[in-house]
Amino acid sequence: MSARRRNGTIVIVAAALAIGLSAAGAEARPVVGFPSDYSAGTIVISQSARKLYLVLDSRSAIAYPVAVAKPGKEWSGFARVDGKYVEPAWAPPTVVKRDHPELPDLIPGGSPHNPMGARAITLDRDEVAIHGTTAAMRPSVGTAASYGCIRMYNEDVIDLYDRVSVGAPVVMVR
DSSP states (O other): OEEEEETTEEEEEOOGGGGTOOSSSOOOOOEEEOOOSOOTTOEEEETTTTEEEEEOSSSEEEEEEOBEEOTTSOOOEEEEEEEEEESOOBOOOHHHHHHOTTSOSOBOTTOTTOTTTTEEEEESSTTOEEEOOOGGGGGGTTSEEESSOEEOOHHHHHHHHHHOOTTOEEEEEO
């Protein structure tokens, strides 16, 4: 830690790298008690709690609110992170296109209408990702709203993206 004086006030500056955050505009994510046998770096998604937990150690995790799959679209079990993408383009999966034929075949990355948002963390399951969201879909976080993907606030998926690696284990529990 270091202390700096700004306009007569002492400001404490934490060693941001030690906690995995950049100093510019970073907000601390809540660390919660999370007793488990999962190894550090495991992503645990609770369908019922509508939370994603990034395991830090055998007693704690970072908690993020998420939107989970709507009834009939849920999945459970184990997966692994198989890719990480910044502002990815999105092509609606067949099931989504069937329900919403008005959607274009492709929405470019960075578009304010792209439901993947700022980042996508793909899993080794068919067309399933942990991803950000559009401004219009922010209210869906905390609900059961997706076709199987895990939807996060953009600021949270950016934080998670920076913390996880390809190959990280992912567990979906009820």
